Amino acid sequence: MTATEMSESQPVLAVRDMHVRLPHRAGIVHAVRGVSFDLHRGETVCVVGESGCGKSMSAMAILNLLPRGARREAGAISFLGEDVLNAGERRMSELRGDRIGMIFQEPLTALNPSLTIGEQLMEVFRRHRPNRKGEARERAVDMLTQVGIPDPRERLSQYPHQLSGGLRQRVVIAMALMCEPTMIIADEPTTALDVTIQAQILRLLIDLKDRFGLALLLITHDLAVASRVADRIVVMYAGEVVEEAETAAFFAAPRHPYARGLMGCLPSAQAHGSGAPLQIIPGTVPSLIGEISGCAFRERCPEAEPACRSDVALRDLGGRSARCVHAGLEEAVA
Amino acid sequence: MSAKPSVLSVRHVSKTYRLTAGMMAPVRQINAVNDVSLDLREGEVLGLIGESGCGKSTLSRLLLGLEAPSAGDVFLNGRPISSLSRKEIARVLQPVFQDPYSSLNPRETVEQAVSRPLQVHGIGDRAAIRRKVAETIDAVGLPRRALASYPSQLSGGQRQRVAIARALILEPRILICDEPTSALDVSVQAQILNLLSELRRSANISLILISHNLQVVQFLADRVAVMYVGKIIEEGPAAQILRAPAQAYTRRLLASALDIAPGKGIPLLDNEVAAVA
Ligand SMILES: Nc1ncnc2c1ncn2[C@@H]1O[C@H](COP(=O)(O)OP(=O)(O)OP(=O)(O)O)[C@@H](O)[C@H]1O
Numbered sequence: 001m002t003a004t005e006m007s008e009s010q011p012v013l014a015v016r017d018m019h020v021r022l023p024h025r026a027g028i029v030h031a032v033r034g035v036s037f038d039l040h041r042g043e044t045v046c047v048v049g050e051s052g053c054g055k056s057m058s059a060m061a062i063l064n065l066l067p068r069g070a071r072r073e074a075g076a077i078s079f080l081g082e083d084v085l086n087a088g089e090r091r092m093s094e095l096r097g098d099r100i101g102m103i104f105q106e107p108l109t110a111l112n113p114s115l116t117i118g119e120q121l122m123e124v125f126r127r128h129r130p131n132r133k134g135e136a137r138e139r140a141v142d143m144l145t146q147v148g149i150p151d152p153r154e155r156l157s158q159y160p161h162q163l164s165g166g167l168r169q170r171v172v173i174a175m176a177l178m179c180e181p182t183m184i185i186a187d188e189p190t191t192a193l194d195v196t197i198q199a200q201i202l203r204l205l206i207d208l209k210d211r212f213g214l215a216l217l218l219i220t221h222d223l224a225v226a227s228r229v230a231d232r233i234v235v236m237y238a239g240e241v242v243e244e245a246e247t248a249a250f251f252a253a254p255r256h257p258y259a260r261g262l263m264g265c266l267p268s269a270q271a272h273g274s275g276a277p278l279q280i281i282p283g284t285v286p287s288l289i290g291e292i293s294g295c296a297f298r299e300r301c302p303e304a305e306p307a308c309r310s311d312v313a314l315r316d317l318g319g320r321s322a323r324c325v326h327a328g329l330e331e332a333v334a
Numbered sequence: 335m336s337a338k339p340s341v342l343s344v345r346h347v348s349k350t351y352r353l354t355a356g357m358m359a360p361v362r363q364i365n366a367v368n369d370v371s372l373d374l375r376e377g378e379v380l381g382l383i384g385e386s387g388c389g390k391s392t393l394s395r396l397l398l399g400l401e402a403p404s405a406g407d408v409f410l411n412g413r414p415i416s417s418l419s420r421k422e423i424a425r426v427l428q429p430v431f432q433d434p435y436s437s438l439n440p441r442e443t444v445e446q447a448v449s450r451p452l453q454v455h456g457i458g459d460r461a462a463i464r465r466k467v468a469e470t471i472d473a474v475g476l477p478r479r480a481l482a483s484y485p486s487q488l489s490g491g492q493r494q495r496v497a498i499a500r501a502l503i504l505e506p507r508i509l510i511c512d513e514p515t516s517a518l519d520v521s522v523q524a525q526i527l528n529l530l531s532e533l534r535r536s537a538n539i540s541l542i543l544i545s546h547n548l549q550v551v552q553f554l555a556d557r558v559a560v561m562y563v564g565k566i567i568e569e570g571p572a573a574q575i576l577r578a579p580a581q582a583y584t585r586r587l588l589a590s591a592l593d594i595a596p597g598k599g600i601p602l603l604d605n606e607v608a609a610v611a
C-alpha cells in the first residue's frame with residue numbers, strides 16, 4: 001500500500017464535472033452532464049435514477065469503456081490520487097481487473113463462453129501479476145471459495161453455460177476480486193437474478209466490501225436495496241446529479257422533487273387494494289440531444305416556478321446537496 | 335367471478351426435460367412442470383409466484399404454445415392450442431419477457447420492431463401503422479424520438495418498454511408477462527403497472543403476471559397461484575393468499591420481500607438454503 005492510499009481523507013475515486021457525448025442519428029446525445037462525486041474507502045455509494053438518466057454511461061466513462069464514437073470530458077477523474085482521466089487506455093487496462101473490479105448486469109457478457117471458469121480466473125491473475133503466475137490456480141480456488149461456490153476445484157474445469165445464473169454472477173464477482181481491488185463498480189449486478197439469489201449476491205458484495213475494505217459503487221434501480229446497503233445515495237436525472245445525501249437522511253426526507261416523486265411511485269406507498277392507479281411522475285425525461293437550459297425536471301415538476309427556467313446549481317445543504325431552487329428553504333420555514 | 339368464461343386453461347400439464355451432463359453420465363430427468371391445472375378468466379389478472387427454478391417460465395412457454403407439454407393440454411378460448419397456427423395464437427395471446435437485452439433485434443429501429451407485427455398480420459396501411467405505433471409508444475411512456483433509435487442506443491428500461499409496446503400493438507386479448515418490470519426503475523414501473531391495469535379495465539384484457547416482486551403482484555392480481563418445484567401448491571384470491579397464506583412455503587416467500595429500511599442490510603432468507611445449487 002502506498003502512502004497516498006493510506007491517507008484517510010483522500011477519496012478512492014473522485015469525479016469532477018464529467019460529461020459524456022454519444023453520436024446518434026438525430027444528433028449528439030449529451031448523456032452525462034457534469035457529474036461530480038467522491039467514493040471513499042469502505043464506503044458504498046448507490047446511484048439511482050430513472051432509466052436512461054446516464055448511470056451506466058457514467059460507470060463506463062470512469063472505466064474508459066464507452067461505446068465507439070463516444071466523447072468523454074471532465075474536470076478530473078482520479079483514482080487513489082492518480083489522474084486517470086489523462087492516463088490513456090494502456091494504464092486503464094492495467095487498472096481494470098486489477099485495482100478496479102467490474103461487475104455488470106448480465107454475467108454472460110463478462111464471461112467467455114468458450115473458456116473454462118478456471119482459465120478465465122487464472123488469466124486475469126496472470127495478466128496483472130506476471131511474476132506470480134504460479135499462484136494463479138490456488139488464488140482462483142480461494143476466490144471461488146470466498147464467493148461461496150461449492151466444490152471450487154471441480155468448478156475450475158466447467159464452462160459458463162454449465163452454471164446457473166446465480167453461480168455465474170458469483171464467478172464474475174470472484175473474477176473482480178482476483179487481484180484484490182480497491183474499488184468495485186457494479187452496474188445492476190442482480191437485476192437479472194431471482195430475489196433469493198439477489199439477496200445472496202448482495203450480501204456477498206457487502207460482506208466482501210467490509211472484509212477487504214473495498215469502496216463499492218453500486219448502480220441499482222431498486223430503492224429497497226439501495227436503502228439497505230448504501231452509505232450514501234446519489235440520485236441522477238437527465239445526466240445530472242440532482243441529489244446526494246447519506247442514506248438515512250435521504251429516505252427520511254428526500255429534498256429534490258424528483259426523488260420525492262420516485263418514493264411515491266412505489267406500489268407499497270399506495271393504499272393496498274384501493275384500486276386507485278399508482279402515483280406516477282407524469283411525462284418523460286427530456287431529450288438529451290443538444291443542451292438543456294434551466295432545471296431539467298421542470299416540465300414534470302409539481303413545484304416548478306419561473307425561477308426554474310434559469311440553470312439551477314447543486315446546492316450545499318450541509319452534508320447533503322440538491323439541485324432545486326427550493327432546496328434549503330424547507331429548514332428556514334421549519 | 336365464476337360466471338366469466340375461461341380464456342386460457344391448462345389441464346394436467348407436465349413438462350419433463352432430459353439432462354445429459356456428459357457423454358458417459360446417466361440421463362437425468364427434470365419435472366419442470368408437474369401436473370398443473372389452471373384457468374385464466376376473461377378480464378382477470380392471475381399472479382404466478384415462486385422461487386427461481388420452480389417452473390414459472392416453463393409453464394408460460396407451454397401457455398404460449400412455444401413448447402409442447404410432455405403430458406396434458408392447453409386450451410385457448412376452448413380450442414386446443416396445438417391445433418392453432420402461430421399467427422392465430424399471436425392475434426390473441428402475446429408474451430412480454432423479462433430480458434430486454436435478448437428479445438430485441440439489434441438491427442431494427444424501435445419503429446421497425448414495434449410496427450413489424452402489424453405488417454406480418456397485414457393490418458392497416460402505412461399511415462394507420464404510423465399512427466398506431468405512435469399511440470402505442472406514447473402508451474408505454476417512451477418519447478416519440480425513441481422511434482429512430484436502435485436497441486443499443488437505449489438504456490435497459492427503455493428497451494423493456496419497446497418490448498411491451500411490441501406486445502401491445504396487435505391489441506391482444508391475453509398478455510403473459512414474465513417479470514415485466516424487473517429491469518425498470520420505479521417511476522417507469524408505476525407507468526407500466528398503471529398501463530396494464532388500465533388495459534384490463536378499458537379493454538378487458540386478461541393477464542398472467544409472473545413476478546418475484548410481491549408488491550407488483552399485490553397491486554395488479556385478482557388471483558394468485560403459488561408454484562413450488564413444478565406444482566401449484568396454493569391458489570386463491572390475491573388478498574387472501576398474500577395476507578393469510580395457508581402454506582408455510584408461501585409464508586417464507588412473502589417474508590423474503592425487501593422493503594425500504596435504511597442501514598438494515600440484506601437479511602438471510604429462510605428459502606435461500608434451498609436455492610443454493
Ligand atoms: N450507444 C449509444 N449511442 C447513443 N446513445 C446512447 C447509447 N447508449 C446509451 N445511449 C443513451 O444515453 C442515455 C444514458 O444511457 P444509460 O445506459 O447510461 O442509462 P441508465 O441510466 O444506465 O439507464 P437504465 O437504468 O435503463 O440502465 C440514454 O438516454 C440512452 O438512450
Ligand SMILES: Nc1ncnc2c1ncn2[C@@H]1O[C@H](COP(=O)(O)OP(=O)(O)OP(=O)(O)O)[C@@H](O)[C@H]1O
Nearest residue numbers: 194351352364366385386387388389390391392393
Ligand atoms: N430447456 C431446458 N432444458 C433443460 N432444463 C430446463 C430447460 N428449461 C428449464 N429447465 C429447468 O426447469 C426448471 C424450471 O425452470 P424455469 O425457467 O421454468 O424456472 P422459473 O420458475 O422461471 O425460474 P426463474 O425465477 O429463475 O426465472 C429448472 O430446473 C430449469 O433448470
Ligand code: SF4
Nearest residue numbers: 295298301308324325
Ligand atoms: S428547480 Fe424548479 S423545476 Fe426543478 S425540481 Fe426544483 S422546483 Fe422543480
Ligand SMILES: [Mg+2]
Nearest residue numbers: 055056489490
Ligand atoms: Mg444502465
Ligand SMILES: [Mg+2]
Nearest residue numbers: 390391392512
Ligand atoms: Mg423464469
